[in-house]
Amino acid sequence: MNKQKIISIEERIPKLKQMRKRKANRRLLILLSMFFLLALFLIYLQSSLSKVAQIHVEGNTLTTEREIIAQSGLEVGRSIWAAGKNKAEERLLKDERIKEATISIGFPNDLKITVVEQNEIAYAARKGGIYPILQNGKIVSDPIQGAPSQLPILYNFKEGDALNRLAKAIEMLPDEVVNIISEVYYDPKKSDSLHIKAFMTDGFEVSATLSTFADKMVYYPSISNQLDPNVRGIINLEVGSYFEPYDPSQQQGGEEGMEEAESP
Secondary structure, X not given: OHHHHHHHHHXXXXXXXXXXXXXXXXXXXXXXXXXXXHHHHHHHHHOHHHEOOEEEEEOOOOOOHHHHHHHHOOOOOOEHHHOOXXXXXXXXXXXXXXXXXXXXXXXXXXXXXEEEEOOEEEEEEEOOEEEEEEOOOOEOOOOOOOOOOOOOEEEOOOOOHHHHHHHXXXXXXXXXXXXXXXXXXXXXXXXXXXXXXXXXXXXXXXXXXXXXXXHHHOOHHHHHHOOOOOXXXXXXXXXXXXXXXXXXXXXXXXXXXXXEOOOO
């Protein structure tokens, strides 16, 4: 019995040596692989592949590509891993024209800036031109070049409560209503600091207050359809809704000679 046990142990010794040798070889292979990868990484960091080669910009119409790149602080030639994407995105969001900004790395060493800009909802008429107004109520500092889009032109407005209210109202209204608003004048009164006058492309004038403008203007198509298109005048939406012709001789029926045009 003792002899058999001694033989079996002796037989195991070569196997144990082989197992230890395999483990040692495996460890050596892992260390060599790690060293090789580290060397490759160091070579990569010193090569041009780790530097920003190009910066692409997508989604911009109000801002130029050059403006966006400059605002981001990103530069061609800097390390792509030390570019500071998060800080660059934060810098871009400080621009009142930009609503969202994301920066991604493209293969092999390009950066892509994708922006979502604020929508243009109207134009502000000022000395020197017509300036875009954004959905956040901000007026762009540079006038438009070329023909404006089919958006309302605002007069006497400046950044603040009144403009913010009108911007929200325009966003709430359906396109069919916004598209027929030609001009809007801020016309505050002692009794109503939010009073406005709107001139429509169909020839009618609207007298309203910004506190209820969106709620009442949604009915404008049905109100105007009840009126004689040959009789121009004011659709008053301040309290209720009624029509008053410019020419008093064209007044027909209703209280004080005004034609009622009730909203549904």
